[in-house]
Amino acid sequence: MTGQQDLIPPAKPVIGEAEIEAAVRVLRSGRVVQGPEVAAFEEEFSELVAGRHCVAVNSGTSALHLSLMALNIGPGDEVIVPSFSFAASANAVRLVGAEPVFADIEAGSFCLDPAAVEAAITPRTVAIMPVHLYGHPAAMDKLMPIAERHNLAVVEDAAQAHGAALNGTPVGSFGAAGCFSFYPTKNMHSLEGGMITTGDPELARTLRLLRNQGMEQRYANEIVGANVRLTDVAAAIGRVQLQQLPEWTEQRRSNAKFLDSRITGAVTPPVADAARHVYHQYTIRVTGDRDGAQQKLLDRGVGNAVYYPTPIHRLKPYLGEDGKPGPWTLPETERAAREVISLPIHPSLSATDLERIADAVNSLEGSQ
Numbered sequence: 275m276t277g278q279q280d281l282i283p284p285a286k287p288v289i290g291e292a293e294i295e296a297a298v299r300v301l302r303s304g305r306v307v308q309g310p311e312v313a314a315f316e317e318e319f320s321e322l323v324a325g326r327h328c329v330a331v332n333s334g335t336s337a338l339h340l341s342l343m344a345l346n347i348g349p350g351d352e353v354i355v356p357s358f359s360f361a362a363s364a365n366a367v368r369l370v371g372a373e374p375v376f377a378d379i380e381a382g383s384f385c386l387d388p389a390a391v392e393a394a395i396t397p398r399t400v401a402i403m404p405v406h407l408y409g410h411p412a413a414m415d416k417l418m419p420i421a422e423r424h425n426l427a428v429v430e431d432a433a434q435a436h437g438a439a440l441n442g443t444p445v446g447s448f449g450a451a452g453c454f455s456f457y458p459t460k461n462m463h464s465l466e467g468g469m470i471t472t473g474d475p476e477l478a479r480t481l482r483l484l485r486n487q488g489m490e491q492r493y494a495n496e497i498v499g500a501n502v503r504l505t506d507v508a509a510a511i512g513r514v515q516l517q518q519l520p521e522w523t524e525q526r527r528s529n530a531k532f533l534d535s536r537i538t539g540a541v542t543p544p545v546a547d548a549a550r551h552v553y554h555q556y557t558i559r560v561t562g563d564r565d566g567a568q569q570k571l572l573d574r575g576v577g578n579a580v581y582y583p584t585p586i587h588r589l590k591p592y593l594g595e596d597g598k599p600g601p602w603t604l605p606e607t608e609r610a611a612r613e614v615i616s617l618p619i620h621p622s623l624s625a626t627d628l629e630r631i632a633d634a635v636n637s638l639e640g641s642q
Contacts, residue, residue, distance in 0.1 A: 282630065284577040286622045287458040288515070288522075296510035303506075308486065311506035315513050319454075319469055322437060322516070324447040326471040327478035330504040330512075331485050334433040334455025337468035338366035340502065341429045341451035342401070344480045347372050351400040353429075356386050357585040358607040359405045363431050364586045367403070375399065376587045378604045382544040384557070384614075385412035387606070392420050401427040406435035406445045408581075408616075409461065409526075409554035410545065414440050414448045421449075429453065433468075434554035436461045437523050441548045446471040451481075456512055461526070461554050462519045464512030467504050525621035526553040529628060533617070536632035540615075555581060556619035559610075560638060567638050568615060574634040579616050 300311055316328040331337050347353065349371035355363050357376040364374040378390040384407045391402060402421055404412035412430075421428045428449030432438070436454060438445045446452025456467035472478050480497075483490060488499030530553045534542050541559040545551045560567045564580070571578045585607050586592055587599050594600050617631055 280575045281572070282576050282618050282623070282627050283620075284579045284616065284618050285459040286618075286620045287463060288518075288622070290514075292514045293511045296514050297507050300506045300510045306506050308503045309506045311509040311513065312504050315464075315504075315509040315516070316469070318513060318516055320471075322446070322519075323444050323452060323471045326447055326452070326473050327475060329470040329472075329478055329481040329485065330509060331468045331470060331502045332504055332508075333466060333502070334453060334457065334468040335362040335366060336485075336500075336502040337453035337455070337470045338362060338403075338429065338431060339369050340481055340484045340500070341453055341470055342366055342370045342372065343484055344477055345401065345427050345429070345450060347400055347427070350398065352396060352398040353401045353403055354386075354391050354394050354399060355403045355586075356405050356407070356607070357587040357602065357604055358384060358582065358610050359407060359431070359586060360433070360582065361586055361589060361591075362433070363403060363405055364592065368591070372400075373398075374586070374592070376585075376600075376602045376604060376607075379407075379606050379610065380413070381606050381609075383410045383412065383546055383549070384408060384610060385410060386417065388413050388416035388420060391417060395420075395424055395426075399424065399426060401429055403429050403431055404449075405431040405433075406438055408543070408557050409435050409438050409552035410543070411435065411438045411440040411445050411549050411551075413546070414443070414445075415548075418448055433457075434460065435552060437519060437550075438552045439550040440546075447473070450474065450477065456508070456515075461522060461552060462512070462515040464504070464508040464515065467508045467512060522621040523552050526619055527551070529553070529619050529621075529623055530556055532628050533619075533632055536629075537635050539636040539638045553619045555616040557581070557614050557616045558635065559613040560615055561613060564613065564615065570638060571615070571617075571634050574630065574637065576631050576634040577618055580614060581616050583611060585611050
């Protein structure tokens with residue numbers, strides 16, 4: 275058995291000297307909240323999303339929440355979301371008083387199935403929330419025409435997909451709004467934070483009001499808003515990370531290419547045609563005893579995790595009054611929740627680490 279000290283961690287946030295120096299610089303400046311660093315971070319992040327307006331907030335969940343608020347989505351409305359995602363996707367819908375309607379995912383991408391989305395539309399549907407899960411872009415080339423036909427807003431949950439693209443178009447630049455997270459385990463981080471992207475200048479202004487108590491000028495409140503501002507310390511760290519994102523992304527993609535070529539003991543993550551996968555997670559499928567497979571990987575020093583063992587529609591807040599899931603038919607969602615294991619893919623992996631990961635996966639018995 276490999277010792278704990280030899281464990282390859284499933285994720286490894288980077289906090290280097292440049293990030294520390296940036297934080298100290300801002301602290302010494304005395305401008306620590308919603309100042310020049312936030313403005314610069316927004317401007318620089320815009321280059322990642324085809325020049326869209328960017329509005330920085332304090333988390334990816336706040337980004338989703340404010341986007342729905344700005345689009346006037348609320349009680350009586352339905353928003354189509356995947357159940358195979360982190361709870362924040364559906365929580366944001368509930369936070370504005372709307373109801374999430376769960377649609378199934380594609381087996382390959384783990385993202386919303388366009389056919390399932392169209393089948394889930396009702397007269398109350400006002401929006402679709404595709405999640406670019408694990409860093410793979412959702413099928414926006416099919417989802418956007420569906421939204422246009424039915425006059426639906428599209429809010430992209432791009433929390434895990436910084437720099438991902440489909441047909442050369444970056445995620446976060448398809449819908450009315452795109453939402454990114456800068457949590458420490460993401461492909462880039464600001465310790466904590468989020469970003470909303472939009473092509474609509476009026477929507478961008480509304481979002482800026484909503485994040486700052488509804489005011490653009492101090493004490494001149496125009497609407498009811500919240501306090502979900504990003505600090506300048508976080509923005510300064512995010513700016514440093516953003517500069518390194520291209521290199522880190524290529525390293526993730528290179529790591530994935532190596533694992534694709536070496537792993538035979540499990541189903542490796544397929545990539546859709548014209549999709550640029552940025553591998554926030556490298557997620558394989560195994561059949562049979564997944565708990566046993568995870569333990570075998572740990573015994574060989576390979577950290578791993580399951581994202582997500584319980585689909586959202588089976589979580590307590592989303593159960594019916596009888597304590598059971600609603601009338602959802604989500605076979606691919608249920609299958610993914612049973613089979614997925616995410617392996618280390620972060621840029622800090624060495625060539626030896628990658629060899630160990632592939633060998634450990636190939637040692638699993640009963641995997642397909």
